[in-house]
Amino acid sequence: MTTKRFVLVLALLFPAFAGANEEIQQLTSDANNWATWGGNYAGTRYSSLSQIDKSNVGNLKVAWTFSTGVLRGHEGGPLVVGDTLYIHTPFPNKVYSINLADQTINWAYAPNQNVDTIPVMCCDTVNRGLAYGDGKIFLQQADTTLVALDAKTGQVAWTARNGEPSKGATNTNAPLIVKDKVITGISGGEYGVRGFVVAYDIKTGRQVWKAYSVGPDSDLLVDPRRTTQLGKPIGANSSLSTWQGEQWRLGGGTTWGWFTYDPTLNLIYYGSGNPGTWNPVVRPGDNRWSMTLFARDADTGMAKWVYQMTPHDEWDYDGVNENVLVDLQVGGRMHKALVHFDRNGFGYTLDRETGALLVAEKFDPAVNWATHVDMKTGRPQVVDRYSTHKNGEDTNTEDICPAALGSKDQQPAAFSPRTNLFYVPTNHVCMDYEPYEVEYVAGQPYVGAILTMFPAGQATKDGTTNLGNFIAWDASQGKIVWSNSEPFSVWSGALATAGDVVFYGTLEGYLKAVDATTGKELYRFKTPSGIIGNINTWTHNGKQYVGVLSGIGGWAGIGMAAGLEGATDGLGAVGAYRSLARHTQLGGVLTVFALP
Amino acid sequence: MAARRTFALLVAAAALAAASAGLAQDTADAKPYTVECAPDADEGGATVCRVDRATYVGWRTFHGICHTCHAQDAVGSSFAPDLLVRMRQIDKAEFMKALAEGFKGQVGVMPPWSQDPNVSKYFEELWSYLKARSDGALLPGRPKRFPEKP
Numbered sequence: 001m002t003t004k005r006f007v008l009v010l011a012l013l014f015p016a017f018a019g020a021n022e023e024i025q026q027l028t029s030d031a032n033n034w035a036t037w038g039g040n041y042a043g044t045r046y047s048s049l050s051q052i053d054k055s056n057v058g059n060l061k062v063a064w065t066f067s068t069g070v071l072r073g074h075e076g077g078p079l080v081v082g083d084t085l086y087i088h089t090p091f092p093n094k095v096y097s098i099n100l101a102d103q104t105i106n107w108a109y110a111p112n113q114n115v116d117t118i119p120v121m122c123c124d125t126v127n128r129g130l131a132y133g134d135g136k137i138f139l140q141q142a143d144t145t146l147v148a149l150d151a152k153t154g155q156v157a158w159t160a161r162n163g164e165p166s167k168g169a170t171n172t173n174a175p176l177i178v179k180d181k182v183i184t185g186i187s188g189g190e191y192g193v194r195g196f197v198v199a200y201d202i203k204t205g206r207q208v209w210k211a212y213s214v215g216p217d218s219d220l221l222v223d224p225r226r227t228t229q230l231g232k233p234i235g236a237n238s239s240l241s242t243w244q245g246e247q248w249r250l251g252g253g254t255t256w257g258w259f260t261y262d263p264t265l266n267l268i269y270y271g272s273g274n275p276g277t278w279n280p281v282v283r284p285g286d287n288r289w290s291m292t293l294f295a296r297d298a299d300t301g302m303a304k305w306v307y308q309m310t311p312h313d314e315w316d317y318d319g320v321n322e323n324v325l326v327d328l329q330v331g332g333r334m335h336k337a338l339v340h341f342d343r344n345g346f347g348y349t350l351d352r353e354t355g356a357l358l359v360a361e362k363f364d365p366a367v368n369w370a371t372h373v374d375m376k377t378g379r380p381q382v383v384d385r386y387s388t389h390k391n392g393e394d395t396n397t398e399d400i401c402p403a404a405l406g407s408k409d410q411q412p413a414a415f416s417p418r419t420n421l422f423y424v425p426t427n428h429v430c431m432d433y434e435p436y437e438v439e440y441v442a443g444q445p446y447v448g449a450i451l452t453m454f455p456a457g458q459a460t461k462d463g464t465t466n467l468g469n470f471i472a473w474d475a476s477q478g479k480i481v482w483s484n485s486e487p488f489s490v491w492s493g494a495l496a497t498a499g500d501v502v503f504y505g506t507l508e509g510y511l512k513a514v515d516a517t518t519g520k521e522l523y524r525f526k527t528p529s530g531i532i533g534n535i536n537t538w539t540h541n542g543k544q545y546v547g548v549l550s551g552i553g554g555w556a557g558i559g560m561a562a563g564l565e566g567a568t569d570g571l572g573a574v575g576a577y578r579s580l581a582r583h584t585q586l587g588g589v590l591t592v593f594a595l596p
Numbered sequence: 597m598a599a600r601r602t603f604a605l606l607v608a609a610a611a612l613a614a615a616s617a618g619l620a621q622d623t624a625d626a627k628p629y630t631v632e633c634a635p636d637a638d639e640g641g642a643t644v645c646r647v648d649r650a651t652y653v654g655w656r657t658f659h660g661i662c663h664t665c666h667a668q669d670a671v672g673s674s675f676a677p678d679l680l681v682r683m684r685q686i687d688k689a690e691f692m693k694a695l696a697e698g699f700k701g702q703v704g705v706m707p708p709w710s711q712d713p714n715v716s717k718y719f720e721e722l723w724s725y726l727k728a729r730s731d732g733a734l735l736p737g738r739p740k741r742f743p744e745k746p
Contacts, residue, residue, distance in 0.1 A: 071703055072675050115700070119707035122664055124675055190664070396738065432738065436660065444712040450659040452668060452738055553674040586674055586703070 020133030042325035043260040045414035051544040053499030068588035073553020076129025077534035091125035100540040107154030122190040123555035133177030158205035176259035185255025189273040192446040195254035209301035213253025213272040242286040253290040257320025271319035279435035279448035280389040286311035291319040305355030314388040316404035317344035343406025361478030366401040366456040396434040399459035403431035416496035422473040425490035430459035482519040491556040493534025505531025508583040530584040551588035629728040654725025657718040669736035683730035
């Protein structure tokens with residue numbers, strides 16, 4: 001109630017800003033809610049709640065559970081606003097509003113989507129969750145329909161069509177509400193889809209601005225003189241000049257990751273994905289602005305700065321992972337920083353106001369495709385041996401680290417201002433990669449590379465077999481502080497709390513709580529299925545709860561077989577097959593924990 | 597492409613001839629593949645399989661496209677079946693029909709591949725590769741090709 005009154009007052013005082021901004025800032029500054037995917041606009045996934053702390057987390061018990069009724073991979077996590085919890089599912093993208101008082105269903109929404117959407121989703125039919133604002137719940141359906149639901153009734157307020165599934169465009173991302181706009185992206189990087197970010201009017205669903213990742217300047221929403229990369233203007237035709245002929249039309253740079261927002265700078269932050277085909281030989285040039293971090297004005301979409309992390313990608317290192325906005329001391333100076341753990345294995349710290357590159361260091365020691373990032377030019381120094389372009393088409397480039405699924409994929413990290421550390425769920429997987437000629441046909445996979453993935457230890461020859469690590473990272477220094485080995489990729493979003501506890505989930509299905517300072521395990525519970533969802537926290541009636549979706553799947557659901565049955569195991573090693581299927585099976589369930 | 601099919605046929609014919617000539621096994625079905633797995637000095641003594649061209653092309657097509665759902669080595673994922681098992685349950689006609697027309701499974705949906713030239717050219721080769729895998733003749737991992745015959 002007080003929240004609503006406060007918003008009303010703000011709206012009266014500042015009619016020009018009478019958007020959802022203040023509402024969301026207010027909701028997210030109150031730790032009793034979990035009102036946006038990252039807990040707040042900065043995407044820190046940190047909660048100031050401290051009832052559950054490192055001394056008592058060992059007593060955690062399951063408070064209640066809820067089956068989503070859907071199989072396949074469950075990414076994202078629940079939103080909590082006041083007394084209501086909102087949860088989503090993978091395709092067919094059901095939404096449930098749940099009354100926290102008695103866990104009854106207030107309303108359910110079940111879209112009727114064409115099943116032809118399913119096979120054009122590259123890596124399972126995941127959805128990364130909902131957004132709340134202006135009394136509505138926003139869902140980005142797989143078939144690209146963006147739908148606004150009345151948060152009280154579940155009635156459809158409006159819908160907007162965002163892309164064409166018959167041409168391979170789909171959606172998996174969670175939208176972000178900024179002022180009077182709904183910000184969303186597009187998936188389809190394996191189908192030659194040209195990526196964009198788009199803002200829709202929160203009241204009507206009318207398109208306000210749309211900014212492509214690749215193509216002519218007019219499509220990019222850039223100012224050649226004022227949009228900068230590492231402080232320098234990008235100039236005219238900054239994207240077109242880095243593609244051959246018309247290849248930019250199939251140029252990729254899709255935008256299926258997370259969005260964050262700095263209300264003071266009025267900038268939204270996100271990254272773009274892989275350029276067109278995975279065969280780099282046929283698309284010479286830097287392929288801008290694929291694999292790029294963007295800072296865009298929330299009102300106009302105009303890019304303030306860009307930074308291309310992996311020019312001319314040769315490994316499928318999508319740049320879509322989350323950008324966490326924190327203030328950090330770097331090199332003796334405080335910065336409004338942006339921290340990003342890229343698929344390419346480098347942890348980047350940038351100044352989020354200027355786009356200046358401050359830190360770029362490997363967050364998995366196995367990373368070998370580049371020796372380092374040149375801090376002057378921002379370019380990774382690629383090792384010839386691992387260059388799939390130099391080695392060429394129809395040549396198998398071996399032992400590249402990381403694998404295409406990255407040292408980290410979409411699973412978002414958490415940041416605790418109490419320890420000044422980032423908590424990062426990571427993959428420890430390497431690959432062989434062989435590019436080959438592929439023909440583009442609309443709506444058909446446009447990949448053109450053969451991949452084989454295996455545990456990083458197979459490439460580093462250090463005798464390890466783990467496929468993941470959960471690490472603590474110092475983003476000021478670019479250093480790993482501690483690292484917990486996990487048998488499988490850690491594919492769940494982390495949560496850090498003022499109780500100095502960090503939570504994450506594992507592919508076998510464990511919810512784990514560890515000490516934020518040391519990484520020591522304090523609690524584990526085996527949920528009904530493997531966890532690729534994000535762990536969120538909230539209160540109800542003054543009591544702290546922690547909730548997570550389990551439901552194995554996603555790219556992890558394919559990767560789970562990666563390297564576990566390798567050729568080198570030989571005929572006699574059938575017993576060495578350590579499939580994840582021995583640990584867990586499909587099924588979406590929300591599990592909610594509390595102290596007794 | 598015609599050349600590849602012809603080649604595959606030749607291999608199959610050769611296998612059939614070999615089987616009927618020397619081996620005391622039933623000759624009703626020729627294997628659509630030729631596979632030899634042995635320790636390989638170049639790979640540090642690890643077992644490596646050498647395969648005929650059709651099986652190799654099938655492996656390659658599979659790991660360019662099909663593996664995104666059916667996973668590496670066709671072992672299946674959380675949303676597409678283990679083809680090592682499924683291939684023993686269907687005959688070649690059913691296999692070809694599913695590839696061409698698509699298939700709605702219990703969890704997943706496979707699109708029709710007849711419209712995708714990156715796949716439709718290689719149905720026979722996929723048959724060779726997947727039979728070699730499901731028969732247990734071809735081990736997981738990247739196979740090598742037999743040296744080209746002069």
